[in-house]
Amino acid sequence: MTSPPLFGLWLNAASADLVAWATAAEEHGYDLVAVMDDPYDVDLFEAYTALTVALARTTRVLGYVGVTNLPLRPAPVLARIVSTLSALCDGRVVLGLGAGGDLDRAAAFGGPILTPGQAVDALEEAIRLVHALTGGGIEPVRFTGRHYRVDGALPAAQPPPPVWTGAGGPRALRITGRLADGWIPQYGDDWRSAAVREARAVIDDAALRAGRDPAEVGTCYNISATLTSRDLARTRDEDGRWIGGSARQWVDELVTAVTDYDAGGFTTTITDRSGQATLDLATRFAQDVIGPVRDATR
Numbered sequence: 001m002t003s004p005p006l007f008g009l010w011l012n013a014a015s016a017d018l019v020a021w022a023t024a025a026e027e028h029g030y031d032l033v034a035v036m037d038d039p040y041d042v043d044l045f046e047a048y049t050a051l052t053v054a055l056a057r058t059t060r061v062l063g064y065v066g067v068t069n070l071p072l073r074p075a076p077v078l079a080r081i082v083s084t085l086s087a088l089c090d091g092r093v094v095l096g097l098g099a100g101g102d103l104d105r106a107a108a109f110g111g112p113i114l115t116p117g118q119a120v121d122a123l124e125e126a127i128r129l130v131h132a133l134t135g136g137g138i139e140p141v142r143f144t145g146r147h148y149r150v151d152g153a154l155p156a157a158q159p160p161p162p163v164w165t166g167a168g169g170p171r172a173l174r175i176t177g178r179l180a181d182g183w184i185p186q187y188g189d190d191w192r193s194a195a196v197r198e199a200r201a202v203i204d205d206a207a208l209r210a211g212r213d214p215a216e217v218g219t220c221y222n223i224s225a226t227l228t229s230r231d232l233a234r235t236r237d238e239d240g241r242w243i244g245g246s247a248r249q250w251v252d253e254l255v256t257a258v259t260d261y262d263a264g265g266f267t268t269t270i271t272d273r274s275g276q277a278t279l280d281l282a283t284r285f286a287q288d289v290i291g292p293v294r295d296a297t298r
Contacts, residue, residue, distance in 0.1 A: 006265030067098035075126035083156035177206025218264030247288035
């Protein structure tokens with residue numbers, strides 16, 4: 001992730017309006033679109049199918065599944081899915097990866113029975129396999145891990161996709177620092193939070209120990225907050241979480257996030273005071289917030 005920051009828009013994976021939102025996001029200057037991966041919910045479209053349709057109807061925006069439910073998507077097959085999508089959509093794919101937030105539900109849906117520690121082990125193996133199974137070359141990939149085994153598969157020609165993790169625990173954060181290109185904090189943890197400050201310290205230390213520049217691992221925040229027509233008296237709740245405000249307040253806060261806290265991007269759900277997200281609000285956010293933030297952080 002680079003400066004100026006990336007701005008993303010969450011698509012509603014329960015509505016056929018997903019395509020309209022994706023094309024509008026591109027038209028109004030968003031950099032990326034994202035869909036959730038919650039295969040247990042019958043009301044949500046399958047994430048990679050939905051993302052493929054969104055990217056097929058656009059020409060510029062990046063797309064990512066935030067984040068891929070790894071226990072339900074074997075890493076070698078996931079590498080092929082992402083490399084295929086990258087080939088068909090001119091490389092406009094970011095791979096969002098998580099160890100699996102609800103391992104019991106994943107197991108009940110046909111996934112492996114994993115402990116949290118095993119799920120983190122699988123996350124590291126998955127990142128290594130995605131890197132090995134992309135980028136071209138004629139050498140067959142041979143990999144034997146605790147969770148995945150590949151014997152003789154050839155790597156796809158497409159470059160490895162940027163990998164952003166939804167890591168939370170110390171081990172997963174260290175894996176992020178060693179191997180990933182970006183980090184997605186938990187919902188509600190923003191640039192001013194102690195949780196992000198402490199997690200970034202772990203990521204940065206792991207990156208340095210691996211001989212990497214910590215700046216190579218950007219931070220892209222998930223934001224669900226209000227856009228109002230007038231300034232709010234308070235833009236944070238009692239726990240210190242950003243809840244939104246007027247366009248002016250948004251611009252001030254996001255410029256600070258980028259310049260003072262090294263924020264690399266924001267994937268947004270913009271709502272009114274009732275909590276309703278509309279395409280009109282997303283459009284207004286692009287016009288009144290994204291443009292000025294970009295101008296101020298060039």
